[in-house]
Amino acid sequence: MLRRLPPSEATGLRTSARHSLAELYRPADLVVLGLGVMIGAGIFSIAGRQAATMAGPGVILSFMIAGIACLLACLCYAELASTIPASGSAYTFTYVIFGEVWAWIIGWALILELQLAAAVVAKAWAELTVRAFADFGIALPRHDLVGGALTAFILVVLTGVVAVNTRIGLRALWIMVAAKLLAIGAVIVVGALHVDASNFGDLYAPPKPLDVPPSTVLDVVIGQSHAFGWAGIFAAAPAIAFAYIGFDIVATAAEETANAPRAVPKGMIRSLVVATVIYLAVAVVMVGMIPYRRISTDAPLSSAFRGVGVDWMVHVIDIGAVLGLTTVILVLIVGQTRVLFSMARDGLIPRGLSAISRRYHTPSRMTLVIGVVAVLLATFAPVFTLQQLVVMGALFAFLFVSAGVIVMRRRMPDLERGFRVPLSPLVPVLSLVATLWLMVNLQVPTWAWFGLWMVFGMLVYLVYGRRHSLLAPPRDEPPAAARGRHRR
Template identity: 45%
Template sequence: MSSTLFRTKRVEQSIADTEEPEHALKKSLSALDLTVFGVGVIIGTGIFVLTGTVAKDNAGPAVALAFVVSGIACALAALCYAEFASTLPVAGSAYTFSYASLGELPAWIIGWDLVLEFALGTAVVAVGWSGYIQSLMDNAGWTMPAGLGSREGADAFGFDILAAALVLVLTFVLVLGMKLSARITSVVVAIKVAVVLTVIIAGAFLINADNYDPFIPESQPVDAGGSLQAPLIQLMFGWAPSNFGVMGIFTAASVVFFAFIGFDVVATAAEETRNPQRDMPRGIIGSLIICTTLYVLVSIVVTGMQNYTKLSVDAPLADAFKETGHPWYAGFISFGAAVGLTTVCMILLLGQTRVFFAMSRDGLLPRFFSHVHPRFKTPHRPTILLGVIIAVLAGFTPLTELAALVNIGTLFAFVVVAIGVIILRNTRPDLPRAFRTPWVPVLPVLSVCASLWLMINLPAETWLRFAIWMVAGFAVYFLYGRSHSRLGQQQAEAGRGSGATP
């Protein structure tokens, strides 16, 4: 039984499957498109919200260092993703990588994990987008009916029609094709980056150097508590956590990791890239470098404009400009945040459908969803199904309490991909690798350690919810996926053909 659970799919077979006419996706993306996709999905709620939260509660002006620490952890993972994406340019990202290196059951686990990560991520961002739009409407004197607005903090029954509408519109765009999606993303990312650069340039003239003193505030103990809301590492070792100081920077790094989620989504588009061996590493690493630089600069500017103890936790960038007497910039930033979240939502939805499509093509999910549209060459069936489900989820559910699941799911994928790089280097040293992760196995091991460290700093409650989702995944695999596996069926047929017992 163990041999079937850990059967691996050869890289050559994975690439050959992409050439089947009924499963072939249109190749239209360049390195620039991939970089734009990466920037489009990474720059979102993190830069517009988390900067104020972690500066005020965890790190003070040293929040810039927290972004550096988190960026380094992501960079380690990005190098591993770049090698896999250039070696195995197939839709599915970490799921496909795991199938080639670790085996079918680990691949299913990571695929099931990514389905959760991208679905919740899309819904959370859609709800956040709805909140920004409603804020802009309120400023203009327009008010949404209570039953059709955001569900965050709402007691009565209602439906967030704006969040649901956004998901459905983006679903339609993704069905029409990747090139259209790339064009829309390029325009929106240009607006978003312009807003971020405006914050950096305009804010630099409003910096008060006194606000940087102290740059690393003195450490302050925090009540450890004993509930499931406490970080897992605290419950494991009985540590009394502290805010600020050097440890506060690492705590902040665990929080601002949310701001980096997204570069891994770029790898899901490998199959739709014209020259994936060359362009995938450029898109993944390039987008991460750009976003890390912007994050650090924005955090330096905003903590210099306003004392960290007075920063807003809801809209720190916009409110910092208000407090310095420049409300026009605040409105411009709010507009940019609303526009920017559009691409985040679309690219997360893109990643979700590509993982689902890859799992379906392998037979682990119903093969009905693995056929592409005859005209647009997109996986329209899973796109429509998942779009409708996520639209309903975003419309009815306040999802902020589940947002941490997005984080743990991403970090789990990082761990698996890093381990996969080490294993595939040893089992298939003959594979052509357009990009090679440096210092293997040292760098992948460091990536695993960094991701695990951030994971155990998440609340125990998040781990419990994640475990429940994984148990459900095991049930689906053993009840359906294992018996319908395309690889398993091919191996069984080969065994019968050679006279062997399947």
């Protein structure tokens, strides 16, 4: 626990292990990267589902709550990314501030978040693609073989793009993000023409106790599950936070960004603010078009447009949803590659995976491994039932990043920062509280599965990581000397 990575080594090159990634991103690219992962198919469905089942018209407030919680964490990420602009994001921040064991724990949580998210989104992409073809009058067989083939197809294609040429992936990302923003713009403009103000009420639906066993940690504590009312509004926030999660992936691009200490914080904050405004606008349109009691949970926005007689918008939504999930998968693979690349060159996982391809100038070996694992997960694991683990992994990293701002200000006050969290330590403390609130609104089985994943991760670290770490003492060095050498 005493091994801490010096800041100078986190952002520099280390002999035989720390390889340099080519500069690729401009400030505007980072905003597109953030929008690429935060705005997926969920923008067309999450507001309607949460309004129909949990928050009623108060889902608009749920979006605000989730957005504020993520913004607090984003500000903390921005300061650490401006101080330690390395590709490992929260993993590297934790390595410098708290030490190797904690860095491994965060890295292991990020592996869970990003790898499982790629599999979940790829499987959802396959289902949406089948539905989109059906809406266009082209019926595809709805069985597991077709869905599995489509899932594997999108993962193989996008893994290949990231492995071979990240610049091509960035150009494709720009085009797809622009196209899906046009689709979302059409949804907002056309939907606004059919908004009925009476559907908003006072943004509050009477609370309704649910006749089901308590499912979240908070429900277990209070002994009752509730929908609607303020309990429902707050309970919907963690599900909505799933949509916002992804701004942290922008931090993984720091090593490949020009003037990263200033560009990365701006890119993260701007992309999150834009995404929040867009989500709120779609939520307002969704709730305003149709009373929340009549919202279909299967395809909320499509059914709402059909309900007001604008059937052609269904095709716009289908195209936007497929493009939205495509960009999400692409950015998730990029982010996962950069986190594991950092862990590999630090020696916590096999260093050979951090090799940069001389031909493609990317960590292509690592990228291919990530793609293969994602295909296997999507094919054989019940990823839809485990998708809350994605939120848990991200929120767990948020905790350490928020605490890291406070600790780094005290331990390393002289480090140059391109961005400073305003009103520190108040904002980091509020971020900690908001993150914990979101976490206790996650289901109890999610906590159990996450605990098992962490236990397995610690076994992996004890068997391999601690012995192969670049900060591990030479075999002939006394432990006391090693502790002194690594204490910073």
